[in-house]
Amino acid sequence: MSDTPEIATDVVRWQAVHGRNHLPWQQTRDPYRVWLSEIMLQQTQVVTVLGYYERFLARFPDVQSLAAATEGEVLALWSGLGYYSRARNLHRCAQQVVDLHGGEFPRTAEVLAQLPGIGRSTAGAVTAFCFSERVPILDANVRRVLTRVLGFTADLAIAKNERLLWDQACALLPVSDLQHAMPRYTQGLMDLGATVCTPKKPTCMVCPLNRQCKARRDGDPERYPVRTRKLSRRAESWWLMLLQDGNGRVLLQQRPSSGIWAGLHCLPVFEERAALQTALASRPAPLQDLEGFLHVLTHRDLHLHPVQIPWQAEWDLPVDGAWFGASDWDRLGMPTPIRKLLLDLS
Numbered sequence: 001m002s003d004t005p006e007i008a009t010d011v012v013r014w015q016a017v018h019g020r021n022h023l024p025w026q027q028t029r030d031p032y033r034v035w036l037s038e039i040m041l042q043q044t045q046v047v048t049v050l051g052y053y054e055r056f057l058a059r060f061p062d063v064q065s066l067a068a069a070t071e072g073e074v075l076a077l078w079s080g081l082g083y084y085s086r087a088r089n090l091h092r093c094a095q096q097v098v099d100l101h102g103g104e105f106p107r108t109a110e111v112l113a114q115l116p117g118i119g120r121s122t123a124g125a126v127t128a129f130c131f132s133e134r135v136p137i138l139d140a141n142v143r144r145v146l147t148r149v150l151g152f153t154a155d156l157a158i159a160k161n162e163r164l165l166w167d168q169a170c171a172l173l174p175v176s177d178l179q180h181a182m183p184r185y186t187q188g189l190m191d192l193g194a195t196v197c198t199p200k201k202p203t204c205m206v207c208p209l210n211r212q213c214k215a216r217r218d219g220d221p222e223r224y225p226v227r228t229r230k231l232s233r234r235a236e237s238w239w240l241m242l243l244q245d246g247n248g249r250v251l252l253q254q255r256p257s258s259g260i261w262a263g264l265h266c267l268p269v270f271e272e273r274a275a276l277q278t279a280l281a282s283r284p285a286p287l288q289d290l291e292g293f294l295h296v297l298t299h300r301d302l303h304l305h306p307v308q309i310p311w312q313a314e315w316d317l318p319v320d321g322a323w324f325g326a327s328d329w330d331r332l333g334m335p336t337p338i339r340k341l342l343l344d345l346s
Helices: 004-018 031-041 046-059 063-068 071-078 085-101 120-131 140-150 159-171 178-195 214-218 273-279 326-331 336-345
Strands: 234-244 250-254 293-296 300-310 322-324
Touching: 004 178, 031 046, 031 085, 031 120, 046 071, 063 085, 071 085, 071 326, 120 178, 140 159, 140 178, 140 214, 234 273, 234 336, 273 300, 293 336, 300 336, 326 336
Parallel strands: 234 300
Antiparallel strands: 234 250, 250 322, 293 300
């Protein structure tokens, strides 16, 4: 691949002048901070991550403090960032770094990728940024840049084609001055995908790779990357039991350890309103249906229907759970729509 040195050189040069160089995790080679940012940035915009990143570091300044926290503390601080499996894996990974690696992050992507929640791309980002390891990444932005530059038309829904793209990404890596070049090159590909080589209407004229880019020459960059398998979506309706006692506390349950909102504290959920009524059958409580609303997840549309019930002290609880007042909510991991609902009612 004769273009390889030129591509790497062009990306490194462009990043130094035009790339994003102001983000807080770019000012460090501390693998804890870089790893934290990489996990938070999965499926989440930079502008959203910034505040969470600073709050996390204020509460958990190093991997040891994160490992020593409870899962509930981690989920509470993560609340609102979404994709909560990331937070649980973040916590488990910190514990394994402490328990298995003496509190030091592995210096190779191969070993790092064996830890919870760290795939090949995240491992590559951490070791390229922090240790200048010569390894590729293939997050969504980088995958888009490389498939366009290479004119890579193979269907990435097929595993062997994904492996082929990894091989080609390896061949494009810098070959000299790795201490300087690997962090710049890795960040540069990310920045190109985020700011220039965008999914729609890429600004090819200002791209440092426009001379080498096969997609630009072919005149159809938006066809890349090619992936035939689409996410399947479905809709669900949930009825939320909103029990309030005389002190304004609400009854919350911890969700199961897998599935939607796993491990978070939530109002009791019922798949039908009749099931909610059955749970309250022996308690003559007036039910007030609040305005329903839609919450959109990656694979699911949740139609949420809160049902408010004033609680009588002499009644037995209809479901397992515990009472929590407004002063408790900040320390609980809670789904964003549930937290917003309770705050609006308080």
